[in-house]
Amino acid sequence: MDAQDIESPELRLSRWWTLPVVSAAQLLVVLDGTIVNIALPSAQSALGMSDGSRPWVVTAYALAFGGLLLIGGRVGSAWGHRRAFGIGLAGFAVASALGGAAGNQETLFAARALQGAFAAVLAPAGLSLLTMTFTGPRERGRALGVFAAVGAAGSAIGLIAGGLLAEYAGWRWCLYINVPVALLALLGTALVPADRPHRDGGRLDVAGALLSALGFAAVVYAFTEAEAHGWGSANVLVPLTAGVLLLTAFVAVEFRAPHPLLPMRVLLHRARAGALITVSLMFVAMFGFYLFMSYYTQTVLGYSPLQSGLALIINAVAALLGSTLAGRLHGRLAPGLLILPGLGAAAAGVWILTRLTAQSTDVLPLYLAPALVLTGLGLGCVLPPTASLATSDVRPQDIGAASAAYNAAQQLGAALGTALLNTVAAGASASYAASTAGRATRDAVSVHGYTVALAVAFGILLATMCVAGPLVLPRTGRRSGA
Secondary structure: OOOOOOOHHHHHHHHHHHHHHHHHHHHHOOOOOOOHHHHHHHHHHHHHOOOOOOOOHHHHHHHHHHHHHHHHHHHHHHHOOOHHHHHHHHHHHOOOOOOOOOOOOOHHHHHHHHHHHHHHHHHHHHHHHHHHOOOOOHHHHHHHHHHHHHHHHHHHHHHHHHHHHHHHHOOOOOOOOOOHHHHHHHHHHHHHHOOOOOOOOOOOOHHHHHHHHHHHHHHHHHHHHHHHOOOOOOHHHHHHHHHHHHHHHHHHHHHHHOOOOHHHHOOOOHHHHHHHHHHHHHHHHHHHHHHHHHHHHHHHHHOOOHHHHHHOOOHHHHHHHHHHHHHHHHEEOOOOHHHHHHHHHHHHHHHOOOOOOOOOOOHHHHHHHHHHHHHHHHHHHHHHHHHHHHHHOOHHHHHHHHHHHHHHHHHHHHHHHHHHHHHHHHHHHHHHHHHOOOOOOHHHHHHHHHHHHHHHHHHHHHHHHHHHHHHOOOOOOOOOOO
């Protein structure tokens, strides 16, 4: 029996307040990656944005979030994760209100960057609070299951909410909606058990902070530019090369720093490294999957943005079921025994869509529904155990760094998946159109590109199983991270 199973009812109630509060914040962070996308055309028209500047509404958020995550993790450890969590929520609410009230594109871009900066404090602090609050295997599994379900469903919820708000309330409410949610979560933070800051007496690792922020931002920027300019463009190669060099220098600095921003012992743990690799590569594949689901349903099947988002409810419900199952099995099965079947289920779901053609009939029951169910179940089974592995068996002062590394792996995977698979699809479509000498229909060309990109996503998931298996599966005679 876990020690947490015999605690007082008052303490138990206080601890369980942490879960809805942190889950609400996680929903804000994930949802904001997609909810604004639906509102972009309206915002562009209202603020007079050019086509070239419009992507900065998304890019500003991604750059600040990805670039500042490791610093956000250090802030949580130094100030206390509950305090950092509250600051992140308050700042996110203010930035959202500023963006909703923006009178020009510069204000909107700045607000989106501020949202990303406060999200970089909020996300690792929230995961750290869950890790410290739920220490028993059974309750940690349940808590991480709910947390993962919210994260997995957040993108679909963002598309649905964005469609409804943009259509019936106006694009500004795609930002204003964050304010009441953040304020309610902020009020709930008062009921979350307090934690102690871990001040090691050393100075901030300024070199590590600068190198990590610039390196991650450069890599994310390169990924966001790849879709528009191609991987061989200087717009991509220059920031990508700079980012890799900066991150290499960051690793070298962290090995020598007396008080590193990201202690290398966090990454050199076998099972934790496997969890970070798994979640990063899975996000590469899954964000490509969501992207093409949106494209296919709207451009080929003729769905509206709202209808396309509603179709993803199937995926969200499946993710909820998968994460609930993974949470209940946490502590009974080694994490790797949940991660590998989850990857296999997601791979099977992606493979189904590689069979699509422009002439396919009964698309929803024969292709889309099974694919959405399998990928949702797979994602739900992978996220709780990887989150557990990423944050288990770390020193108290390293929990913020481990949580930040987990969030950074997701962010990089999502940015790379969107850019890489979009580029693959565009190239495959162009080659197919040229090979058919213009005889193929527009839908046939588009679907061919989608299926080639999804075949790459399928291969990535299979490769992830091969790479992650030796790292996350328990060694003989022991459980890794259970």
